[in-house]
Amino acid sequence: MRCKNxxxxxxxxxxxxxxxxxxxxxxxxxxxxxxxxxxxxxRKKTAHLELISASIFYKEEFNNKAAPSPxxxxxxxxxxxxxxxxxxxxxxxxYDYWMQPKQKEWNRYWNFFSWSRNLVLNRLKPEAQLxxxxxxxxxxxxxxxxLAPIVIYQTQPPSQITAYRFIFRPPDTGDLLGFEWIxxxxxxxxxxxxxxxxxxxxHGGTPFYFYWNCVNMxxxxxxxxxxxxxxxxxxxxxxxxxxxxxxxxxxQ
Numbered sequence: 703m704r705c706k707n708x709x710x711x712x713x714x715x716x717x718x719x720x721x722x723x724x725x726x727x728x729x730x731x732x733x734x735x736x737x738x739x740x741x742x743x744x745r746k747k748t749a750h751l752e753l754i755s756a757s758i759f760y761k762e763e764f765n766n767k768a769a770p771s772p773x774x775x776x777x778x779x780x781x782x783x784x785x786x787x788x789x790x791x792x793x794x795x796x797y798d799y800w801m802q803p804k805q806k807e808w809n810r811y812w813n814f815f816s817w818s819r820n821l822v823l824n825r826l827k828p829e830a831q832l833x834x835x836x837x838x839x840x841x842x843x844x845x846x847x848x849l850a851p852i853v854i855y856q857t858q859p860p861s862q863i864t865a866y867r868f869i870f871r872p873p874d875t876g877d878l879l880g881f882e883w884i885x886x887x888x889x890x891x892x893x894x895x896x897x898x899x900x901x902x903x904x905h906g907g908t909p910f911y912f913y914w915n916c917v918n919m920x921x922x923x924x925x926x927x928x929x930x931x932x933x934x935x936x937x938x939x940x941x942x943x944x945x946x947x948x949x950x951x952x953x954q
Contacts, residue, residue, distance in 0.1 A: 730822055732800060738815075740801040740822055747874050751932065751941060754794045754909060755836025755869040758853035758953075760860050762832065772856040775823065775832070776816040779839045779850040780950040784810050788844040791837040791854070794869050794909045797826055799835075812954055832856060836869045849947040863951050869911040872932065878904035879938070881930035885914065888923040888946070903933070916949060923948055 732741035777791065787808045791801040799822065803815050823830045832854060839850040851866055853859050872878040881904070885895035897912050904910045914926075923946060930941040 730825060735817070735821060737805070738801060738803045738817055740799075740817065742798055742822070743800055745798045749873050749875070751873070751878065751930075751943065752871045753838060753868070753945075754792065754871055755867065755911075756838050756849045756851050756945075756947070757836060757867050758851050758860070758863050759865040759867040759913060760853055760855060762855050762857065773819055774816045774856065775819060775835070776814065776855055776859075777837060777852050778812055778814050778855075778859055778953065779852045780812050780948065780953075781808055781810050781841070781850055782948050782950075784808070785841050786843055787813075787850060788840045788846070789815070789837070789852070791835055791852075793830060793834045794836045794871070795834060797830060797834070799823070799826070799830060847943075847945050849945055851947055851949075853953065859953050861953055863949070863953065864915070864917050866914045866916060866947075867911055868914070869909050871909045872904050872906045873934075874907040876906050876932045876934040876939075878910075878941075879931045879933050881928065881941070883912075883926055883928040886925050886927070887920070888925055894919065894924070899930075916951070919949055919951065921950055 730742050732739060732743035735741075775791075777789070779787075779789075781787070785808060786806050788806070789803050793799040801817060805815070835854055837852040837854055839852050840846040841848040841850050851863075853863075878899075881899040883895075883897050884893045886893055895914055895916075897914070899910075899912075926945045926947070928941070928943040928945070932939045932941055
């Protein structure tokens with residue numbers, strides 16, 4: 703009889719903890735958090751090369767290592783004119799974490815947004831770090847090819863932009879065989895930057911990144927032309943993509 707009671711108690715305890723675990727998982731899922739959406743959602747599959755992040759390269763260092771990490775994550779980006787901007791912040795290597803502000807209309811000059819780490823980021827196992835996040839701001843809407851590069855930070859952003867980091871992911875069903883980009887300042891023909899991938903293929907579904915060193919670059923509009931080829935099981939497809947971005951070297 704006593705053994706049977708222990709079995710019943712153990713079953714009830716297991717049921718109780720399963721409910722707690724289910725509720726905890728539910729609270730981490732993609733949902734409305736007030737002035738933004740945030741959470742874990744399934745990774746969307748695409749048939750093209752996906753831009754995951756176009757951000758200002760910055761590694762923030764904390765002087766007091768004994769102090770706790772700041773509780774909020776912050777982003778800043780520059781607009782030369784008032785405009786509609788679609789913003790997404792996401793992890794690019796694990797978790798399938800996303801954050802999207804609800805605000806669509808943003809003002810000329812430097813714009814700012816922040817959100818708490820407590821609801822999702824600090825509860826992921828292992829805990830998500832700042833370097834796990836990528837971000838993209840698309841001027842004009844979600845499917846635009848005009849970029850407003852974002853800086854992600856927690857306490858203090860850099861005062862100047864020295865490099866950009868771009869993160870792409872090939873489609874799950876295709877490999878990237880080669881990739882190069884050329885950058886021009888709009889209205890000028892000589893390239894101001896060039897980059898070519900190392901020999902070999904980038905496997906489908908695996909993110910890769912490259913950096914654009916923009917030290918001593920003038921403020922203004924730039925055009926990035928990207929070329930390469932994607933190999934699918936039955937066909938090889940040429941790749942030709944163009945993005946525009948506005949470079950404002952001084953952050954305020």
